[in-house]
Amino acid sequence: MRGCRVGRVPGAPGCRDMAELLSPRTPELVLSPGSCSFPTRCSASTAKSLLFRFLPFLHWLPRYPFKDWLLGDIASGFSVGIMHLPQGLAYALLAGLPPVTGLYSSFYPVFLYFFFGTSRHNSVGPFAVISVMIGSLTDSLLPSEKFLESVNGSNMTVNEAQRDAARVELVATITVLTGIFQVALGLLQFGFVVTYLSDPLVRGYTTAASVHVLISQLKNVFGVSVGEHSGPLSMFMTFIEICQKLPETNVGTLVTAIIAMVAIFIVKELNHKLASKLPMPIPIELITIIISTGISYGVNLNAKFGISVVGNIPSGLKPPVAPNVSYFGQVVGNAFAIAVVGYAICISLGKIFALKHGYKVDSNQELIALGLCNFLGGFFQCFAISCSMSRSLVQESTGGNSQVAGVIASLVILVTILKVGELFRDLPKAILSAIIIINLKGMFKQFNDLCMLWKSNRVDLVVWIVTFVATLILNLDIGLAASVGFGLLTVIFRTQLPHYSILGRIADTDVYRDVAEYQTAQEVSGVKIFRSSSTLYFANVELYAEALKKKSGINVDRLIEKKKKALKKLKKQQKKAEKEKAKWKKDTEDGHNGPDIAVIELSGAEGSTPPKPTLRTLGLPQPGLHAIILDFSPVSFVDTVSIKILKNIFRDFHEIEVDVFVAGCPVPVLDQLERGNFFSSAITKHCFFPSVHDAVVHISREQRGASVSTQPLRPHRCDGGRRSQDNSSSVPLRWTSAPECSPARGRCLPEELGGQGGLCFGTNSATPMPGGLVTPPAPPDCESWGPALAVSSPATELLRLSHQLSQQGASCPCSGPAHQARPALGGGRGGPTPGQGGSAPSSELASRIKRCSISQALF
Numbered sequence: 001m002r003g004c005r006v007g008r009v010p011g012a013p014g015c016r017d018m019a020e021l022l023s024p025r026t027p028e029l030v031l032s033p034g035s036c037s038f039p040t041r042c043s044a045s046t047a048k049s050l051l052f053r054f055l056p057f058l059h060w061l062p063r064y065p066f067k068d069w070l071l072g073d074i075a076s077g078f079s080v081g082i083m084h085l086p087q088g089l090a091y092a093l094l095a096g097l098p099p100v101t102g103l104y105s106s107f108y109p110v111f112l113y114f115f116f117g118t119s120r121h122n123s124v125g126p127f128a129v130i131s132v133m134i135g136s137l138t139d140s141l142l143p144s145e146k147f148l149e150s151v152n153g154s155n156m157t158v159n160e161a162q163r164d165a166a167r168v169e170l171v172a173t174i175t176v177l178t179g180i181f182q183v184a185l186g187l188l189q190f191g192f193v194v195t196y197l198s199d200p201l202v203r204g205y206t207t208a209a210s211v212h213v214l215i216s217q218l219k220n221v222f223g224v225s226v227g228e229h230s231g232p233l234s235m236f237m238t239f240i241e242i243c244q245k246l247p248e249t250n251v252g253t254l255v256t257a258i259i260a261m262v263a264i265f266i267v268k269e270l271n272h273k274l275a276s277k278l279p280m281p282i283p284i285e286l287i288t289i290i291i292s293t294g295i296s297y298g299v300n301l302n303a304k305f306g307i308s309v310v311g312n313i314p315s316g317l318k319p320p321v322a323p324n325v326s327y328f329g330q331v332v333g334n335a336f337a338i339a340v341v342g343y344a345i346c347i348s349l350g351k352i353f354a355l356k357h358g359y360k361v362d363s364n365q366e367l368i369a370l371g372l373c374n375f376l377g378g379f380f381q382c383f384a385i386s387c388s389m390s391r392s393l394v395q396e397s398t399g400g401n402s403q404v405a406g407v408i409a410s411l412v413i414l415v416t417i418l419k420v421g422e423l424f425r426d427l428p429k430a431i432l433s434a435i436i437i438i439n440l441k442g443m444f445k446q447f448n449d450l451c452m453l454w455k456s457n458r459v460d461l462v463v464w465i466v467t468f469v470a471t472l473i474l475n476l477d478i479g480l481a482a483s484v485g486f487g488l489l490t491v492i493f494r495t496q497l498p499h500y501s502i503l504g505r506i507a508d509t510d511v512y513r514d515v516a517e518y519q520t521a522q523e524v525s526g527v528k529i530f531r532s533s534s535t536l537y538f539a540n541v542e543l544y545a546e547a548l549k550k551k552s553g554i555n556v557d558r559l560i561e562k563k564k565k566a567l568k569k570l571k572k573q574q575k576k577a578e579k580e581k582a583k584w585k586k587d588t589e590d591g592h593n594g595p596d597i598a599v600i601e602l603s604g605a606e607g608s609t610p611p612k613p614t615l616r617t618l619g620l621p622q623p624g625l626h627a628i629i630l631d632f633s634p635v636s637f638v639d640t641v642s643i644k645i646l647k648n649i650f651r652d653f654h655e656i657e658v659d660v661f662v663a664g665c666p667v668p669v670l671d672q673l674e675r676g677n678f679f680s681s682a683i684t685k686h687c688f689f690p691s692v693h694d695a696v697v698h699i700s701r702e703q704r705g706a707s708v709s710t711q712p713l714r715p716h717r718c719d720g721g722r723r724s725q726d727n728s729s730s731v732p733l734r735w736t737s738a739p740e741c742s743p744a745r746g747r748c749l750p751e752e753l754g755g756q757g758g759l760c761f762g763t764n765s766a767t768p769m770p771g772g773l774v775t776p777p778a779p780p781d782c783e784s785w786g787p788a789l790a791v792s793s794p795a796t797e798l799l800r801l802s803h804q805l806s807q808q809g810a811s812c813p814c815s816g817p818a819h820q821a822r823p824a825l826g827g828g829r830g831g832p833t834p835g836q837g838g839s840a841p842s843s844e845l846a847s848r849i850k851r852c853s854i855s856q857a858l859f
Contacts (some may be wrong), residue, residue: 178378
């Protein structure tokens with residue numbers, strides 16, 4: 001591809017045809033487990049692939065190594081099941097629901113994940129962040145004040161049974177709707193939606209959620225009763241109310257909570273330090289629940305000390321109940337937020353374990369699996385679930401190798417629901433709050449991210465802090481939306497302020513790098529290679545254009561303004577000359593000219609267009625470069641605004657005679673440019689090259705070709721001298737005869753050579769001619785020398801030329817084969833001899849001259 005110009009030489013050696021370069025290849029559709037591509041033809045193999053995709057256990061269960069994995073999965077499942085019991089009860093309390101719903105949420109979703117999940121180590125089930133999001137929703141839609149009843153006609157009390165039933169119905173509806181969102185996103189291959197939740201955002205959000213959880217559990221730790229607040233600043237109002245009621249603290253509840261927290265914390269630290277020596281972690285949470293329940297039952301803590309207990313826990317499983325769809329409109333936004341957050345936490349943990357143990361996790365299938373767990377669980381009074389870091393780490397560390405461990409854990413919970421659950425009716429709520437608070441330790445450690453992000457990436461640090469503060473102030477639902485919006489804004493800001501660079505070539509290579517960063521990279525002479533580190537769209541394309549003009553070293557706008565002023569001035573001069581010509585023409589026809597005056601009419605060649613003025617002919621400074629290459633390799637898309645600005649870039653640089661080329665443009669971007677009507681007669685695809693080096697090679701070849709064919713002070717073509725290389729008005733005019741010209745071509749030869757007379761302009765390689773005149777050789781590509789005259793100011797040149805003609809004693813040569821006058825040089829047809837003055841009487845000169853037409857050449 002080196003040196004190959006796109007679309008110019010299709011089929012040439014080393015080049016590929018433009019159609020081949022610009023047409024994307026269509027890969028064959030292949031479907032494998034976890035693939036996102038669907039075949040178009042239905043067959044038995046296709047049905048089998050789809051079945052294996054949506055039910056992954058059919059793929060791995062027949063290959064399950066029972067001898068190697070079964071014992072570890074059983075031990076791991078039992079350990080995780082023991083953790084599920086206290087956490088399920090605690091997180092149900094956190095969601096504002098009866099404790100038994102936590103046990104349901106620890107059974108149904110965990111069991112279903114065995115069939116649909118692809119992660120071997122994720123422990124799905126109740127999670128603190130999801131629970132507190134649900135709790136804030138139940139408190140706002142169904143606060144306890146709605147269920148107050150009068151007792152004995154005066155005292156008001158909360159009907160807890162009615163409140164809990166209403167909240168269970170609401171939460172079941174939220175869970176079903178959350179599952180619908182997750183399944184739909186998974187089927188539509190929208191697993192990428194979680195990419196909008198960056199890691200700093202998720203960690204900042206979960207840290208703020210842990211603060212919400214901590215504040216919500218303080219009432220159970222201190223044994224005080226507070227109102228239920230919702231909406232922005234609700235956490236601060238709850239905290240203020242708890243502080244105001246600290247004098248009402250139940251000492252027995254506070255002591256129970258402190259003892260439980262200290263015991264759980266110490267044992268957890270021992271489990272961490274002795275992890276390599278212990279066969280399984282000490283189940284301190286389960287031990288604490290059993291001991292505290294026994295003490296509460298034996299001492300009757302509720303009656304004697306007023307310590308609040310869990311209450312009745314029904315045994316057995318309940319039949320499925322359809323959700324109340326009338327709640328959908330009220331909770332649709334919250335359900336979507338729960339769906340996204342739950343999936344983000346689940347897939348991040350799954351990918352960590354998959355990378356560590358060398359297997360793959362299908363993100364879209366995980367979204368479907370989590371959605372089915374929530375959707376089906378909602379019919380059985382479950383609340384939305386996700387993955388727990390603490391349980392997943394225990395499942396991995398205790399020998400868990402597959403989803404079989406989850407099945408074992410769900411069986412442990414099933415036994416608890418059927419036989420053991422009712423024994424925990426005397427469990428103090430302070431114990432559950434202590435378990436919740438201690439389990440927040442891992443999330444509070446995320447405050448260490450601040451130091452790490454300060455050193456590594458300040459933008460991510462700002463995202464973390466803004467997310468944390470927004471979630472604290474605006475609550476979990478609005479805070480998440482604000483955090484995602486701010487995270488996207490940082491992306492926009494970063495694309496608005498990319499790194500702009502000028503590229504140079506590393507010697508003896510076709511590699512181009514930033515000249516500011518690479519000392520060996522040298523700029524190509526007369527060429528600026530401009531590159532932006534970002535794509536082009538409406539938010540940054542104007543900044544791109546400004547940076548390009550600045551990096552080019554040319555004040556483009558100022559130079560264009562000067563050119564416009566010069567053209568305006570030239571136009572005025574031309575109008576003035578036209579008026580003078582018309583006046584002199586009239587005087588000539590009326591015979592008012594003096595005997596020594598020759599009237600010269602400026603006109604273009606017949607059928608020709610006047611040449612376009614250039615910076616040089618206008619006397620303006622010329623840029624120090626002749627080409628600009630835009631490296632489009634980082635550009636991934638363009639929009640209508642960027643196409644418009646790109647057109648302006650081409651137009652502005654063309655105005656100052658600088659060519660613009662594009663290199664490395666991706667095929668999709670080229671298609672977008674074509675659909676956006678970017679190309680025209682002025683901007684064609686010939687300006688596009690597959691690489692920067694191809695563009696540089698092409699520019700170098702064009703420059704060499706132009707330098708070889710350029711002849712200074714001669715016309716480019718023998719077309720009447722309409723274009724030339726020099727605009728100097730101080731070059732002396734010389735009458736010359738052109739042997740190549742002939743009457744057949746419409747040119748006038750001097751009478752001495754048997755023609756009608758002619759005029760050419762040149763200064764170098766002159767040949768002496770009779771009468772002291774000189775003739776320059778015609779350029780190699782000339783058809784013939786045409787009449788030419790360099791003039792910068794038509795009015796002054798008319799007078800100067802007339803004076804010079806009269807001084808040389810020559811008549812003005814006529815143009816056009818039909819002219820009948822035969823002007824002679826000197827005094828006769830033979831013309832003056834060398835060395836003679838050749839001066840003719842002015843009367844004879846006036847009598848011979850009728851009209852002369854000389855083309856005006858702009859250089």
